Amino acid sequence: MDQLVTEKLSKTYGGSSMALQDVSFSAPSSGILALIGRNGAGKTTLVRILATELAPTSGSASINGIDVVREDKRLRERIAIVPQEARTISWMTPKQSTLTYLMWRGFEYSEAKKRAEESLARLKLDKYADTLNRKLSGGTKRKALAAMVLASEADIIFLDEPTTGLDPISRRDFWEILRELAKDRFIFLTTHYLEEAEQLADTLAVLGGGRLVAVGTVPSIRGRIRYQYSVNLPAGSPVPEVAQGEVTTGKNGEIQILTNEDEAFAISKRLSVAGSRFSIRPVSLDDIFFQLVGESTQGEHEVPTPGADGGWSA
Amino acid sequence: MRRSHSSQVLASILVNAVYEMKNYPINLVNTVLSPLSFLVVIDFVSKGALIGQAIEGGLIMSMFQSGMSLQGDISHLKNDFKLQDMLVSSPASPAAYVIGMAASEIIYNLPALGILIVLMGVYVHPGAFQAIELGAALFLMFLTSITIGFMFATLSSDIVQSFAWSRLLTTIFTAITPVYYPITYIPFPFRYLAYLSPTTYVAEIMQSVAGSLNLSEGAVITDWAIIGGLAAVLLVVVSRNARWKEA
Structure with a gap:
């Protein structure tokens, strides 16, 4: 090829x-x-x-x-x-x-x-x-x-x-x-x-x-990234307990929880019961980019590993 | 695929002369007026006595301006349009590009040159041999200015800087130096300063050929040797040092 x-x-x-x-x-x-x-x-x-x-x-x-x-x-x-x-x-x-x-x-x-x-x-x-x-x-x-x-x-x-x-x-x-x-x-x-x-x-x-x-x-x-799901809450919302994942706050105060699938659904369930407003979605390329590049620029350089899809490797 | 070098040369001529003249004809007026304006002033002030020198000066200025324009034009295409980057990453030949760009400057100046050549025929009446000598001197002037222009173009990274250099060098080498008037008008010791300019040698040759300046045979030969040698040295320097792409 x-x-x-x-x-x-x-x-x-x-x-x-x-x-x-x-x-x-x-x-x-x-x-x-x-x-x-x-x-x-x-x-x-x-x-x-x-x-x-x-x-x-x-x-x-x-x-x-x-x-x-x-x-x-x-x-x-x-x-x-x-x-x-x-x-x-x-x-x-x-x-x-x-x-x-x-x-x-x-x-x-x-x-x-x-x-x-x-x-x-x-x-x-x-x-x-x-x-x-x-x-x-x-x-x-x-x-x-x-x-x-x-x-x-x-x-x-x-x-x-x-x-x-x-x-x-x-x-x-x-x-x-x-x-x-x-x-x-x-x-x-x-x-x-x-x-x-x-x-x-x-x-x-x-x-x-x-x-x-x-x-x-x-x-x-x-x-390849650590967290596959994003739970987003409006600014000023109380932050739910997160067993596994990262919680960040955007410039406009919006809260984002990056976590794995099981934890994302567990958090969603608790937020639903509490009647909180939130959204849940798989991470976007934006989120992936910030996870990857954020880590890289902090000195924690991720070495890409060979994959089986399409013949790319690093 | 078989690639045509003549097409590559023609592309430069089309971009830098034909399409520019066709789409922006006002540029032509500027090109024609520049050498003619000095000619008119010199003729008016000298009451017609220096018309021959003024025509020769106009031709030298046109040729020198061509080289300086090459500098501005290549810089403009390289820095503002990133054309040279597009051509480096292509099968375009650097030599064909530069030859085409140089030829485009002459073509761009053809209207001015045409008028000046007609005036030369009317007022100076050169014979066939003299015409060949005048043509050869102007060709050496063109080679010298084009190499200076190309050298500046490869080093320049800013078009404002390029145009400033272009105007400055044209003024120094064609308006201040004895191009539109005989060198004998300059008092000693300032006359020696004039010999720092390549245009002085071409002007001496042309004025001598046209009979408006009396020079010894030795002096004329020296002028030919200096301007020919300078053009050759500059060609070698440029071909060795010009940068087509970054290191």
Whole structure:
């Protein structure tokens, strides 16, 4: 199976600032791999190394057996990236942007023009094809950037926080584009929208403080955390007795009890009898993220373990 | 897949010259006016006596400006649009990208160059051999400025800084130095300072070829050697030190 493999990948900037530390994992290079982490977790550094833009300080990485450092030219034949702060060129149109991107990749003008038109139509951007980029909405500009890489022959696409700053409707529109892209390509996506990762990811990787905290499918990561259920009470409620679990209070005073299934139902029963208002649900990816990254940033680094679902390992 | 290098060069020209001129024609007016405005002022103040030097100065300024514009344009595309990052992670050839960008600057300046060449024909009347000499001197000017521009572009991380450098260098090397007027107008010892600028050598060659400055054969050969040598050294330095991607 085609794999993305990293071995003890590290990157230090300026001799002291460590952005990535011994990141080792393997995951299938198909579908969508979502990399999540806080700002400064090392997501962009990892993407830039894998996309051959940046050399690692130590360690190695390969995609489908192609080494990202030693065989960078070979890998560049197959990859495309939309960097985090990429913008469409203001004095051009989506059609001109896509056409010239393809020509830079070496396509002849006529072939590039044909592919550009097809790609814009596929993403329903044909009505904006000849509109200046500066006149487009933020969401349409992002789609135009996606159209550029979609039009290319690349089968490995890196998208660094492609939906940051988009409104919820535009973001959901963009998800459809990502699903379209992922039909026949490998999408490596970074995001700090956990809902986005949960909706889209075939494989999820979590970075915290430059270290890999977890990797696997969403259910497998869900199964790896200590507490699977969340009981939530409104602000000011009396806190029930919790035999096993963690009690936290949110900024708005809402009380959250993270616990296991049996304890969650036992607490629910007591709260029901007492007539208290509460809700109970399985933990969300948000809760998982905070459990994983919270532990990691406190120095209790969780070493991901190999799983049997989908061939990922760490 | 077989990749076309000529397509890669053409892509840079389309982005940095053709589409910009097509979609924002006001830029053309600015490009044409810059060298012509100095020309008009010099001609007016000298009552027509320095029209030849002013035309030659306009050509030198156009060529130098091309190199400085390359610096601003590459920085703009790299830092503000992250285009270079997109191209690094692709099969795009760095050499084709840069050659295309350099060519785009000349194409962008074609309207100004066209007007100046016509004026040159009308007022200076160069013969065929002189025209070749003038063309060669301008080509060396272009090579020198394009390498300086590219070197600055690879080091720059801020577009405001890039445009500031671009304007500063253009002013120093084309407006203050003896480009629009003969070097003999500068009193000693300040005249020696003018020789710190590559544009001075090109201006001396052009003024000498056009017959508006009397230079010994040795001095002209020295000027050719200095500007040719400088262009060659800068090309080597840039090709060795320019950064396509981060280390």
